[in-house]
Amino acid sequence: MEEKFKVTPWExxxxxxxxxxxxxFGVSRIDEILLKRIxxxxxxxxxxxxxxxxxxxxxxxWILDExxxxxxxxxxxxxxxxxxIHLGHLLPWIFxxxxxxxxxxxxxxxxxxxxxxxxxxxxxxxxxxxxxxxxMLDVIALxxxxxxxxxxxxxxxxxxxxxxxxxVAKKITFSxxxxxxxxxxxxxxxxxxxxxxxxVPAFLPSIIKGKKTPxxxxxxxxxxxxxxxxxDIMPKIGQYKPASIQCSFLxxxxxxxxxxxxxxxxxxxxxxxxxxxxxRKIRKYAFSGGKDTIEEHKKKGGNPDVDVSFQYLRMFFxxxxxxxxxxxxxxxxxxxxxxxxKEILIKKINTFLTEHQKKREKAKKExxxxxxxx
Amino acid sequence: MEEKFKVTPWExxxxxxxxxxxxxFGVSRIDEILLKRIxxxxxxxxxxxxxxxxxxxxxxxWILDExxxxxxxxxxxxxxxxxxIHLGHLLPWIFxxxxxxxxxxxxxxxxxxxxxxxxxxxxxxxxxxxxxxxxMLDVIALxxxxxxxxxxxxxxxxxxxxxxxxxVAKKITFSxxxxxxxxxxxxxxxxxxxxxxxxVPAFLPSIIKGKKTPxxxxxxxxxxxxxxxxxDIMPKIGQYKPASIQCSFLxxxxxxxxxxxxxxxxxxxxxxxxxxxxxRKIRKYAFSGGKDTIEEHKKKGGNPDVDVSFQYLRMFFxxxxxxxxxxxxxxxxxxxxxxxxKEILIKKINTFLTEHQKKREKAKKExxxxxxxx
Numbered sequence: 001m002e003e004k005f006k007v008t009p010w011e012x013x014x015x016x017x018x019x020x021x022x023x024x025f026g027v028s029r030i031d032e033i034l035l036k037r038i039x040x041x042x043x044x045x046x047x048x049x050x051x052x053x054x055x056x057x058x059x060x061x062w063i064l065d066e067x068x069x070x071x072x073x074x075x076x077x078x079x080x081x082x083x084x085i086h087l088g089h090l091l092p093w094i095f096x097x098x099x100x101x102x103x104x105x106x107x108x109x110x111x112x113x114x115x116x117x118x119x120x121x122x123x124x125x126x127x128x129x130x131x132x133x134x135x136m137l138d139v140i141a142l143x144x145x146x147x148x149x150x151x152x153x154x155x156x157x158x159x160x161x162x163x164x165x166x167x168v169a170k171k172i173t174f175s176x177x178x179x180x181x182x183x184x185x186x187x188x189x190x191x192x193x194x195x196x197x198x199x200v201p202a203f204l205p206s207i208i209k210g211k212k213t214p215x216x217x218x219x220x221x222x223x224x225x226x227x228x229x230x231x232d233i234m235p236k237i238g239q240y241k242p243a244s245i246q247c248s249f250l251x252x253x254x255x256x257x258x259x260x261x262x263x264x265x266x267x268x269x270x271x272x273x274x275x276x277x278x279x280r281k282i283r284k285y286a287f288s289g290g291k292d293t294i295e296e297h298k299k300k301g302g303n304p305d306v307d308v309s310f311q312y313l314r315m316f317f318x319x320x321x322x323x324x325x326x327x328x329x330x331x332x333x334x335x336x337x338x339x340x341x342k343e344i345l346i347k348k349i350n351t352f353l354t355e356h357q358k359k360r361e362k363a364k365k366e367x368x369x370x371x372x373x374x
Numbered sequence: 375m376e377e378k379f380k381v382t383p384w385e386x387x388x389x390x391x392x393x394x395x396x397x398x399f400g401v402s403r404i405d406e407i408l409l410k411r412i413x414x415x416x417x418x419x420x421x422x423x424x425x426x427x428x429x430x431x432x433x434x435x436w437i438l439d440e441x442x443x444x445x446x447x448x449x450x451x452x453x454x455x456x457x458x459i460h461l462g463h464l465l466p467w468i469f470x471x472x473x474x475x476x477x478x479x480x481x482x483x484x485x486x487x488x489x490x491x492x493x494x495x496x497x498x499x500x501x502x503x504x505x506x507x508x509x510m511l512d513v514i515a516l517x518x519x520x521x522x523x524x525x526x527x528x529x530x531x532x533x534x535x536x537x538x539x540x541x542v543a544k545k546i547t548f549s550x551x552x553x554x555x556x557x558x559x560x561x562x563x564x565x566x567x568x569x570x571x572x573x574v575p576a577f578l579p580s581i582i583k584g585k586k587t588p589x590x591x592x593x594x595x596x597x598x599x600x601x602x603x604x605x606d607i608m609p610k611i612g613q614y615k616p617a618s619i620q621c622s623f624l625x626x627x628x629x630x631x632x633x634x635x636x637x638x639x640x641x642x643x644x645x646x647x648x649x650x651x652x653x654r655k656i657r658k659y660a661f662s663g664g665k666d667t668i669e670e671h672k673k674k675g676g677n678p679d680v681d682v683s684f685q686y687l688r689m690f691f692x693x694x695x696x697x698x699x700x701x702x703x704x705x706x707x708x709x710x711x712x713x714x715x716k717e718i719l720i721k722k723i724n725t726f727l728t729e730h731q732k733k734r735e736k737a738k739k740e741x742x743x744x745x746x747x748x
Contacts, residue, residue, distance in 0.1 A: 114536075117540060117541075117544065118540060125540075154536070158533050158536035159529070159532050159533045162488070163499060163529035165564075166488045166492060166564045167491075169562055169564030169565075169567065170562050171562065172562060172563045173562055174563060175559040175560060185547065185549040186547050187548055188543055188544050188545065188546060188547055189547070190543030190544050191543075192548060192566055193543065193566065193567035
């Protein structure tokens with residue numbers, strides 16, 4: 001890549017040029033024809049589709065072809081537990097729930113609790129075990145259908161997964177992993193093997209049902225290298241290539257580019273943050289597209305494109321297009337001040353999080369319903 | 375290595391120079407002092423120790439130190455199911471059973487049913503599943519104590535093993551695997567990861583018991599590269615280095631060097647061979663150290679060192695030193711003809727196999743007692 005940005009499953013940095021990324025990764029843009037076709041099945045499109053937060057895909061046409069023939073797909077997404085959940089994590093999951101509801105399909109949710117242990121020096125299984133529990137609560141709190149949602153945890157479902165991962169691994173050489181993920185000879189052999197575990201949920205339901213079933217993976221685009229490799233391998237083991245639908249990253253508080261990260265607590269909003277904490281973080285850290293003084297702002301207006309608060313509304317918290325348009329207009333004109341824009345966002349986030357935290361509390365009793373029974 | 379022989383976990387070829395191998399691998403010879411110390415605990419030494427079939431070790435002194443302090447070790451050995459069991463496989467297991475009986479210790483017997491799938495192109499899980507069952511029968515038939523013997527099968531006990539394997543894998547780089555096993559960048563990522571699964575039984579009992587327990591691995595010396603690597607890693611994850619006691623290979627029928635292999639059915643004797651089959655194979659294929667004509671043989675005598683039949687008696691079928699000595703003497707003098715020596719061996723093998731096959735049949739009902747319950 002020429003520009004100074006980097007997108008791998010383990011590192012996102014710099015100002016991401018999504019157009020370049022589409023070319024680089026070889027994914028397809030979700031076009032208007034495809035959106036119309038989705039709309040036919042779902043009714044009104046989710047705002048993340050309308051606004052092209054989910055902007056790229058692989059084989060989504062095929063998924064719809066099969067669906068229209070009566071061959072339902074299943075959804076697969078996941079979370080490597082290694083820290084608390086922030087808003088950026090929730091974004092694709094909220095969309096995933098919408099897909100589950102609208103298409104009436106199963107979701108296989110993978111918790112690869114070994115991934116970060118293998119990738120990061122300072123993370124142990126003790127850490128991932130703690131966060132596995134915490135992270136499951138956040139997923140459940142989003143309201144997935146427990147009858148159609150199956151959690152699989154790599155170390156706990158290894159009896160189901162390891163053998164299948166070996167089938168995948170047999171078809172992947174070190175040099176393929178090297179070129180896909182930039183791993184070198186000093187990489188540990190667990191991190192080298194790991195991608196084959198991440199491939200498994202893309203076909204495990206087919207194995208369990210004894211019937212090849214299309215798989216659609218909603219995910220942030222940084223995970224594409226895993227699934228690109230998975231797609232290369234699947235036909236070699238007699239399985240469908242998984243399709244994917246890919247979103248951009250919710251930016252950190254500090255600037256409207258890059259990816260929110262829970263390792264920088266000051267620039268991320270966690271699902272467990274209190275209303276006061278949210279207020280403080282937004283007021284203090286949310287990068288503003290406004291002008292330096294109120295007078296100047298009123299005269300010249302702000303720039304919503306670089307304003308993190310506006311971007312959070314656009315990407316997550318204001319589903320109503322008309323309302324969003326009005327906010328954008330008022331901010332650009334200078335009528336809406338940065339402090340007022342932040343106020344709108346703070347209220348939205350706190351309304352969402354108050355509800356989420358209640359559901360999160362209730363989720364503690366529901367975990368068993370979600371974990372797949374071997 | 376300078377000489378044209380090769381010993382790796384996946385390939386044994388050429389005339390093996392065991393003295394060279396000891397140096398090359400950095401293992402220790404089992405000396406008289408050590409034999410005396412073992413004898414103190416076991417009474418009369420097993421003929422495989424007396425005759426130095428088991429000839430090398432790592433940390434065996436430490437195992438005895440701990441044992442004498444009341445800190446019992448456990449045994450760990452295994453079998454990668456990929457074909458039928460031949461006499462060469464049984465050799466170290468028979469000795470392992472002796473160790474179990476004499477020291478009253480547990481045995482953890484690993485069946486890495488993924489190993490050969492990952493290493494060999496033409497082997498699938500369908501093959502290993504079939505042979506897993508068959509191979510377990512042979513192990514059980516040897517009379518291991520079901521109360522103290524635990525079978526663990528990699529894909530079926532992955533819930534117990536995969537997480538521990540990741541702990542190991544985190545400490546092993548590709549370049550370490552490359553130098554230990556000669557794998558290159560075209561190796562598949564499952565074969566690269568595999569050694570960490572083979573390491574697990576060396577400390578799994580310690581994890582299960584919640585108490586660090588010494589481990590002794592009886593095995594043929596070709597497996598040393600796995601355990602050498604395991605030994606390097608164990609202290610890094612807070613575990614004891616496993617000790618080992620290593621044997622040489624039962625040769626193929628075709629010559630008194632190398633290693634019996636079930637991929638060459640004509641040069642190996644399978645545990646399921648009929649008495650007629652054994653007779654045919656020994657008569658037809660067992661390489662003879664005798665002379666070309668009976669007259670010449672009677673005059674000059676035979677060479678037991680290169681005579682496969684004699685070697686089988688020495689290594690496996692004639693535990694009585696006096697009787698063996700007499701056979702050797704008579705063969706060297708020419709008094710014992712090749713056909714007569716073969717007759718002795720055929721009888722011995724068939725007596726053994728008739729009994730083994732009966733026990734193997736009974737074992738079909740006992741498998742469940744041996745498989746470790748998660």
